[in-house]
Amino acid sequence: MFVSNEILSVVTFLYLLLFLGHLVCFATKKEKVLTAVWVGLYVTFGLHTAGLIARWIESYGGITEVYKCIFQICQFPGHAPLSNFYESLIFYAWCIALIVIAMKKRLRFPLLTMFACLVALGFMGYASFSTSVDKKITPLIPALQSNWLHIHVFTCFIAYAAFAVSFLAGLFSIVNWKSIMPPEETLEELNYRSVMVGFPMLSAGILTGAVWAHYAWGSYWSWDPKETWSLITWIFYALFLHARFARGWKGRRIALLSIIGFASVIFTYFGVNFILSGLHSYGAA
């Protein structure tokens, strides 16, 4: 058992506590509880980051190996924890927490953080407890040995996380729980702002992927299922933005679009790995 796995198990448990903390928050309606929940979120996020860093170090085989690699005398260099399905789930949960914290200033309402914690809990729990998800640290195959890995995966997953927030905003305005709902305009603002982050990030993710593919495979675009589905998702959010700004769509229709858009994101992430096969097959292992 690696230290990182221990840390990440604690983090999974903390997301569960945070979710429950929000319920307490709704029951008591006290500002103090909400403040405590936010402090808890910061701590959880910090530990989550520590878990990722620990896994990164462990992929080298310990901190001494990291030093050796800095001086280029190590035998097997490690890699950022972004290389297989388990690591991507953990990283996705981290990105969701990051985006909620980054959006705190403008859009602080407990319903969003509660569901964000629930989604993060879902991904962490799936990663930790599912027997089909391989938790081993495996060395990088030659195709993944590139600095493009970091920027490509980071931009893609920030985009996925932003679209998850947009999905939540859309979901809230459709189900409409009266007493705990933020006002409709806030939800629309939240929805737009998350797509505003997600769309350029998805674009950057696709483009860095294309540049990387050019250097690794000799072609910036090969219509591999992952590439194609990310393009479909991109087209969908382009339609979303045009419906919103060129056509002035609002309310329920925009909410529905953000829900369908997220379905496309989920298919790009999971569906392609499990149903379709292609060059991105390492994402499924």
Next chain:
Amino acid sequence: MSATKSNEGREGQAPPSPPFLDQVYEFLSSVTLAIALLAFIAVLSIFGTLVKQQASPEEYLSYYSESTNTIIKFLGLNDVFHSRWFIAALLLFVLNLIFCSVPRLLRVIKSGRSAKVPSEKALDGMALRCLVTGKRIDDVTGVFKNYRATLRNEGSMILERGSLGRYAVYMVHLSIIIILLGGLIGFLFGYRGPLTLAKGETKDSVVSRGAATERRPLGFALKLTDFQVSFYPTGEPKDYVSNVEVLENGKRVLQKSIRVNDPLSYGGVSIYQSSYGSNPVFVFNVGGEPVELGQGGVYKKGKLHLLAVRYEKSVHNFGPGVQVAYVDEKGQPQTTWFLTEVPRLREKNILGTTVRLDKIQEEYYTGLEVSRDPGVWVVWFGFALILFGLYVNFFLYHRRIYLLEISKGVLIAGTAVKNKEGFREEFEKLKGKLGCS
């Protein structure tokens, strides 16, 4: 993500022209067409991921029934991204982008040039406004630090910020066209193809992949001097390296180690490490003389003709072996098996000569991918422009502030089409600095 409202399309009618052309123009410049085309491209792409692309006819017959197969063939779903539908949709989409963007862009430029300071009454009706009493315009301009004066008249002024934000949408649209253009250049003037080289081998051309396969000269010769594969302790490949030399007219001009993620570029051609494989090499001893034969390799000495026909990793569970063909005394072709792990089958007498199989070696060869794509820099430029355009579009926004001197002081009002909330906050801060009501 156009910030302009849809009803603006009705303004600024074109000069009278034949109604048919009008209709074509209306059709090509409509947002509805853009949405329909994007949806169509997305749906075709979905089919492109569900139906295996560019597979052999036998593969399709093994997946689908004959009638489904006919439909797939007819709709071109076996090669969606090169089908007439897809290309036609892309072309129409480019036209649509141009017809949508150019008139709107011209309108934005025009409205920027012809901006006027509204009347006192109009300014008074605006949501964000304030009055600085007892001051003149020159007393207050210091507050608007990041603003640019775009109009200065006696007693009135227009200040603007983030003007680039108004052009960002068109930058994004333009960069999509540039990227597609780069793709077209690559499609028309480029080629791709696999190139396998064994150690010591030299090649100067490649058979291109795609609709028309043909032999393309590289313009130079490529020689593989060495190839190594290294593995992790887990058995996964760690690195494959092809050491190559570029030869021009037989002279070495460049040496390079090609790795995955580290291609060689020379003379407009890029060469990538894509795969590797191994061929068996049969090490024989023929009458005391060592002989190495590859698969299909021939040995001739006097009457003795040997041909390594077939290699099996395991012959009836007796280990690896090679089938050798020869011509017997009567001139009849015969075959016999040599097995390395069975002593009785390791050595044979053929036409009076002792032939012994000493060992079977694996000789690695490298699988390189050759690509020539003159459009790639156009695509990179498009990528840079689209990212810049998206950044400007979402994170900078245009706002305009009007200043008008009236009898009581300076009347100040501001507008922003996008990010109204952000601008309101900024305006409130400005109000604090101006000390106005």
